[in-house]
Amino acid sequence: MTVLSLEMNELNFHYIEKFIEEGKLPNFGALLAKCQLTRTIAEKAYPDLEPWIQWPTVYSGKTYAEHGIFRLGDIVSRDYPQIWEALEQEGLRVGAISPMNAANRCENPCFFLPDPWTNTDITADDATKKLWKLVASIVNSNASNDLGFAAVGKQLAPLAMRYVNAASTARYTRVLLKALRYKWAKAAFLDVLLFDLAMKLKERERPDYMSLFLNAGAHIQHHHTYDSSVYSGEMANPEWYSKAAANDEDPLLFIYEVYDDIIGECMRRSDLRVLITTGLSQTPNPREHYQYRMVEFDAFLGKLGVTGAKVLPRMSRDFLLEFEDRVDAEAAIAKLTATSVGNSDTPLIRIEDRGLTLFCQVCYFGRPEGLKAVQFDGRSFDASDDLVLVSIENAIHQTTGYHVDMNVPKGAGDDEISLTEVFNRLKNAALAESGALTKLAG
Template identity: 60%
Template sequence: MQVLSLELNELNFHYIKNFVDRGALPNFARLFADNRVRETDAGEIYPELEPWIQWPTVYTGKTYAEHQLFRLGDIVYNDQPQIWDYLEQRGVKVGAISPMNASNRCADAAFFLPDPWTHTKLVADPKVAKLYALLGSLVNDNATADASIAKLASRILPLALPHMTSASIVEYFKILPVALKYKWARAAFLDRLLADVFVSLWKRHKPGFASLFLNAGAHIQHHHTYDSKAYDGERANPGWYSKAAETGADPLLFIYRVYDAIVGEMLALKDTHVFITTGLSQVPNKREHYQYRIVDFPGFFAKVGLEGATIRPRMSRDFLLEFASVEAAKAALPVLDRVRVGDAPLFAVDERGETLFCQVGYFGPPEGLEAVTIDGQPGDHSQAFALVSIENAIHQPTGYFVDALGPRAEPAPLPLADVFDRMCAAALADRHEVRAA
């Protein structure tokens, strides 16, 4: 029996229950009816309450205080043992698609496709690798991509088609009309395709343990919780930002339905032990909070006068600058400081030896970017930034965990770090059963 770890990043099961009660999500309803859903507790507070911190907790079985992985991509500078190499060393064949902040240290993984922001070894056949590289570029360009769905499909479809099934093609046609109307719905295509690729590779290789990380739900919740019937607060998105509420669309129900189909497909796979984990979940944001991303990194930093840096975009407003030496990194600090909004630096910078981890630190409305100055020279640089989101929801330490073959869920929250032991025990126990047979 193979163990599958389905990682639905930050998914709000307390909202899902709302739609389950309305009869909208049959596969999630099955999990709730069987009492398979248990709360987890990340045990962290801000600023440690981030998915790129909590997923390494799941992957290593260690809290943040123990693993000290604070930024997305940090794992490549750290030798923490993770669940895939831990199980591989014990004779279990492993695979992974898009695990957040995870490094491929396996000697012979069946497949390993890292998240789009962590630079580590990719293991896949050439066509899958090409498809994944294309998907990664789309993820990193998401805030500014205006390409039509038809254009994207023409590039992706020939590589993706071998992994699709008749059932999943039906799901794509459910996503398509919503994605044509609303940009926020496009992320569902990516997660639907990652699920297809995962199942296809899993059927081909049959690893003893394999994980699939999906992020569209977290993305849509962050951006559009205010637009959902599940939200009962007083805040609303401005019409220029979102047309969902006025047109009757419910972004949360939309992505939950996409995931409901994926959950059903995973549970239907033969000889599998399925675990579902969310890491964290979200609660509505009570304050106005905008997030921005640089549109053209090389072009913008050429204007700033930054030299000698390799720029590595991360999620949302974050990016990493890599230099040839510590001295070169330190020399870049006053250059970055000269980019300001009013009296405040535009960038928050974390010194890390030869690298600088940077974030766009302005959170006000878009017109404020018209007053950005570079080296004291005013100018309208608003077009250099894309609005990533009006942050509708923020992280909370409560997450959710489902053991589809385990006992009925206990009422007490499960420490998030304990998920590692439970999945490892299942993978190793199942292997021992095979050996005995």
């Protein structure tokens, strides 16, 4: 028996319940009719409600105040034990696929495939490692280069075929047909592949505990909540950004149906004990909020005269600049902070100074036409080709998340717990299924 921590990042179970009431999502319906749905409560301050802060809380059982991780990738500078090391210490075999902001500090994991933004060791056979490096490069380049789905598939297919489950053919077909028409559906293809990869590695390596992080739901909710039938507000996406509503397409229902199929497979398997966690969830954004990412980091930084920096892209609008010399870092700070948008003092880049590294964010959230007049060094230039629109932020984070243990019957568990408590629930489930908990009690 393998305990699977299925990490469905920021999934909105309150929307799932609405779709169930409409007769949709039959497997989620069966799950919630049978199992206890528990709300999790994370941090209270909005700046702390980021997934790269809250998933380290799940992995460690520590609050943000205790673990102190605020940025994606910062886990590599912390040394507290995570769930995988804690279970290894009890003699269990562990594995991880794309855990957000987690470091591979295991002694001998069955496999450990880190998220695309965290600089930590990959543990896997050569073929899986090659696939994972390609996945990471596609994830990091996709927003900037707007890779077509055919191009992505052409790169992935030769490496991914050995992990594809024949039983999930219908899942791939559904995603493929949608992704050929809509960019937002591409993220679902990766999640379907990750699930098949997880099941293949589980069968081959037989871990006692493994985690699988899926992010397409969070991605699509952020980008397209306004297009969904479950949204009842007044905001709407412009048609140049999304044709989903005009074509009577519901992006949220689409990704929930993909996940519904995965949930169904999990419920049918007798070799898994599945615990689902969302970390956070999302709520509709009442304001117009555009987010951008640099297309070519080196080219744009060169326009500003920023030199001597190694660029490490992070998720969405964030990137890290690494310098060997503090003088170069200080010069970069001066140039970046002197760059503004339009005729106002609205900065283009926000900087967190860390000495030889600068954590940077594109902090202009206005409409694309504003980028035609970026001010720097007494001159104005058009930066609309230098930054690509990542999203119109349809939804923002909220502290409520969800947790479901498929072994806990409806009515037998808590209605609400702290997110920190999920760590203990995962650990105890893994120990119980492996028999280690009984041995400890004896």
